[in-house]
Amino acid sequence: MSARNTSPSFGHALGAAFVLSIGGTAVLAALGPFVGAGTALRAVIALLGLAYVLYLMGRSGERVGGVTTVALWTVGACLAWFTGLPFVAYLLVHVGLVWLVRSLYYYSGLLPALADFGLTLLGAAFAAWAAQRSGSAWLALWCFFLIQAFHVLIPAAMNERKTASGTATDDAFARAHRAAESAVRRLSSIH
Numbered sequence: 616m617s618a619r620n621t622s623p624s625f626g627h628a629l630g631a632a633f634v635l636s637i638g639g640t641a642v643l644a645a646l647g648p649f650v651g652a653g654t655a656l657r658a659v660i661a662l663l664g665l666a667y668v669l670y671l672m673g674r675s676g677e678r679v680g681g682v683t684t685v686a687l688w689t690v691g692a693c694l695a696w697f698t699g700l701p702f703v704a705y706l707l708v709h710v711g712l713v714w715l716v717r718s719l720y721y722y723s724g725l726l727p728a729l730a731d732f733g734l735t736l737l738g739a740a741f742a743a744w745a746a747q748r749s750g751s752a753w754l755a756l757w758c759f760f761l762i763q764a765f766h767v768l769i770p771a772a773m774n775e776r777k778t779a780s781g782t783a784t785d786d787a788f789a790r791a792h793r794a795a796e797s798a799v800r801r802l803s804s805i806h
Contacts, residue, residue, distance in 0.1 A: 624767065625764060625765075625767050625768065627674070628763070628764035628765075628766070628767050629761070629764050631667075631670050631760070631764070632757065632760030632761050632763065632764045633757070633760075635663055635666060635667060635670075635756065635760050636753055636756035636757040636760055637753070638663075638666070639659050639662070639663045639752070639753075639756045640752050640753040640756060642655075642658075642659050642662060643655055643656065643659045643752050646658055646659070653702070656702075656752075657696065657702070657705060659752075660705070660706060660709050661692050661695075661696065661709065663756070664688075664692065664709040664712060664713055665685075665688065665689075665692070667713055667760075667763075668684070668685070668688055668712070668713060668716045669685070671713075671716055671717050671720055671721070672684060672685075672716070672720060675720040675721060677720055684716060684719070684720075688712055688716060691708065691712050692708075692709065692712065695708040695709065706739070707739070710735055710736075710738075710739050711735075713735065713763075714731060714732055714735040717731055717735075717766060718731055718732075721766070721769075721771060722769070722771055722772070723771050723772045724771075724772045724773055726773040727769050727770060727771060727772060727773050730769050730773075731766055731769055734762060734763070734765055734766055734769070735763070737762055738758070738759045738760070738761075738762030738763050739759060741758045741759065741761075741762050742755045742756065742758045742759035742762075743755070744758075745757075745758040
């Protein structure tokens with residue numbers, strides 16, 4: 616999959632964060648009495664992970680590999696569910712899957728993907744802090760997704776050189792095109 620620089624706006628990402636936190640809290644409250652708090656929390660983490668991955672894929676503009684991405688995410692989520700991982704490991708698997716999908720769909724280099732990894736871990740730490748301090752599932756989810764909304768500020772690539780007009784000059788085709796245009800201008804000025 617190629618990375619595209621079509622990330623959503625920060626406002627749109629904040630809106631998604633709000634909807635995901637409200638939805639996750641509602642599902643957690645609805646499932647808790649039927650399956651128990653621990654199972655409900657694991658189910659909500661998986662459902663929110665899938666919803667967020669689908670949101671990221673939809674906003675990326677990428678039209679290739681969606682079915683494969685969802686299938687591989689589902690395999691990873693099912694393995695995490697059925698292996699009986701401790702809660703923290705289960706949570707980190709889902710956070711890692713979100714990071715991996717976002718890195719594949721939004722970034723074209725190692726540095727932005729690593730910056731996003733740091734942002735993802737910061738979101739998880741902030742959510743754990745909020746959950747511990749407040750005991751509120753909504754606040755923990757909101758804190759996680761709020762931090763994730765900042766991914767739109769990470770550039771798709773951090774190693775491109777920029778010209779005065781702000782366009783990337785690392786593209787071989789663009790360099791060849793400019794050289795050809797220059798040659799045509801020189802030839803046309805001779806006649």
